[in-house]
């Protein structure tokens with residue numbers, strides 16, 4: 001049995017919740033501490049016996065209390081695109097101050113940062129990586145590719161009627177399912193041998209939105225089409241639907257990067273961490289859409 005104290009962030013979100021659940025299969029609940037900023041959102045975690053410590057990435061005093069006696073921290077990247085670099089730095093500085101040994105950080109997989117359409121969002125990941133390296137902490141970076149779970153952002157609720165719409169051309173993405181990433185993160189937290197390693201976390205194959213539409217058609221028996229729109233038409237369309245400006249920019253940037261092959265690189269790292277191939281597109285879409 002493993003007796004180190006692991007502090008996990010983001011457990012009230014999608015990925016962190018999966019990690020917490022998987023950690024409970026790998027170690028006893030008393031070895032897991034969850035950092036949450038809203039206790040009400042953590043009800044099911046508390047129920048499972050995991051200790052909750054309250055803190056926001058912006059609140060250094062709370063972070064210091066939360067990291068008392070902690071050996072490993074899983075820092076799941078924050079969701080505030082403007083302020084998250086400073087928030088991540090707060091986590092790293094506090095980890096150093098409180099004697100944390102090892103930090104695991106969820107970063108991003110990108111082929112070429114310099115030509116990315118999504119530099120604003122992506123740069124804080126690489127800046128965080130650099131900051132962690134400079135801190136002297138032992139690190140493990142999960143450079144996550146796009147979650148397969150984000151496919152519905154391009155399909156909407158009416159995907160089986162209206163199809164998938166994205167300005168992504170024939171670009172392919174080596175999508176990885178959150179549930180596979182979460183399992184691998186839990187393993188890395190409880191195992192030795194991941195010190196100062198950078199993992200490229202991708203599925204075992206890259207798929208285009210044509211592949212996604214075809215697989216959804218096969219699974220549902222309906223004709224799911226892929227509408228590959230010019231980016232200007234796509235953004236204008238989202239505007240008419242009342243989608244907020246910053247979200248339109250993000251959706252367009254991700255799709256442009258997909259079109260340009262930024263997310264197409266396949267790595268075997270996730271398969272090696274899991275001990276088996278990650279879910280393929282069909283298995284993933286079945287899980288996501290409940291088909």
Ligand SMILES: NC(=O)c1ccc[n+]([C@@H]2O[C@H](COP(=O)([O-])OP(=O)(O)OC[C@H]3O[C@@H](n4cnc5c(N)ncnc54)[C@H](OP(=O)(O)O)[C@@H]3O)[C@@H](O)[C@H]2O)c1
Nearest residue numbers: 010011012013014015016037056057077078079145146147
């Ligand atoms: N690879 C991809 O395709 C992809 C897609 C989307 C996001 N991401 C990145 O991956 C991360 C995890 O994904 P996810 O789907 O699990 O995101 P999510 O469901 O939005 O969860 C984010 C978690 O971070 C916590 N958090 C955010 N800001 C915080 C702060 N200031 N202090 C403490 N906790 C804070 C949230 O807490 P609350 O519950 O209190 O808000 C939540 O638990 C995201 O935050 C984002 O950086 C990657």
